[in-house]
Amino acid sequence: MxxxxxxxxxxxxxxxxxxxxxxxxxxxxxxxxxxxxxxxxxxxxxxxxxxxxxxxxxxxxxxxxxxxxxxxxxxxxxxxxxxxxxxxxxxxxxxxxxxxxxxxxxxxxxxxxxxxxxxxxxxxxxxxxxxxxxxxxxxxxxxxxxxYSFVISYRTEEAQHPTTWEEFFDTDAIPGKRAIYNWPYGMLEVALLGDGVPMDELYPLDVDRALAKLDSVRDDLVFWNSGAELQQILSTGGAPFAFAWNNRVAALMKEDQPVAIEWGENLQDGxxxxxxxxxxxxxxxxxxxxxxxxxxxxxxxxxxxxxxxxxxxxxxxxxxxxxxLYNAYPANLEQAVGTIDHDWWAENYDAVSAKWTEWAAG
Structure with missing residues (x-):
């Protein structure tokens, strides 16, 4: 394909x-x-x-x-x-x-x-x-x-890859580095999903619980700060699995890079x-x-x-x-876990971003 x-x-x-x-x-x-x-x-x-x-x-x-x-x-x-x-x-x-x-x-x-x-x-x-x-x-x-969507991405030479956010954070069951966005927007949601919180109970976000979940696998985390950095990590194998923007992974797939998108539990945003x-x-x-x-x-x-x-x-x-390759593809929409809550982020973005910056530097 x-x-x-x-x-x-x-x-x-x-x-x-x-x-x-x-x-x-x-x-x-x-x-x-x-x-x-x-x-x-x-x-x-x-x-x-x-x-x-x-x-x-x-x-x-x-x-x-x-x-x-x-x-x-x-x-x-x-x-x-x-x-x-x-x-x-x-x-x-x-x-x-x-x-x-x-x-x-x-x-x-x-x-x-x-x-x-x-x-x-x-x-x-x-x-x-x-x-x-x-x-x-x-x-x-x-x-x-x-x-676009926040998705799990993986290198195709891996024998298995995470298909849910719980599996993404289970580094014992599926070993390997995880590349994550160095920013709370979207990351906190998937960390809570990975900790067993259902989508309909996600908001208001429990920020401390989300950071604790990330801390539980911190030794296996690789941080990316831009779409270009995400693509470099995936292309070079700096991490076999990544929290990613679907369009950035799709661009690599069009270049025949050995990467793919897992659409299960994709988190939609616009x-x-x-x-x-x-x-x-x-x-x-x-x-x-x-x-x-x-x-x-x-x-x-x-x-x-x-x-x-x-x-x-x-x-x-x-x-x-x-x-x-697009998040609006009907089959990908059907697999979406939900959509970012802009109202919650509108009220909490500044305070949560400051807390994330402190955590990331720790």
Missing amino acids: KLSIKRTIGGALAASLAVAALAGCAPSSDGGGDGGDGGSSDVTLTLVTWGGTTEEGFKKVYADPFTAETGIKTKMVNPVDYGKYTAQLETGNITWDWVDIEGWFAYQRQADWATIDRDVVQYDDADVINPPGKDYSTIDWGIPSPS SVNTIAAASPRLDETMQFFNFMMDADRQRDVALSTGYSPVLKSSFEKIDTDLQP
């Missing part, structure tokens, strides 16, 4: 991004378009991502073609900096128009977001892929953004695209959001980043050989 995946992703991604490239204009040195054939505008939208391939995909599929079609310039900036963005929100001096924020931040600052004008941002709520326990149609201050209510470019950003919700563009970004698209109609446009 790996060989067919590799060939398919190359052809599908090249074809889909070629369409975007033809529609767009040549990028300028600052990452913005020059207006193309879509007219001209004095407005420039600043779009903030985490950088890397995600930014490249957004620029090719969204930013440049949007400028070409509307004449509204775009400028890509990285990385996301919550401190800087919070300062903008609190002063009302908004210079960042769209920011690739995580779900906890979107929910933490709900009062700062503009109500989405659904006459401008048009899509069918019935077409949205809702993860377990989530219904984005109840949110009027944001629109769903691409999603976010919400928001617009600051105080933005002086509210109308233009609404136009950009509508542009982003196009089914073909959603598919193209999914092919570029490995995140699942927002719309079912977009997912159906992904080659069937590739669909199993």
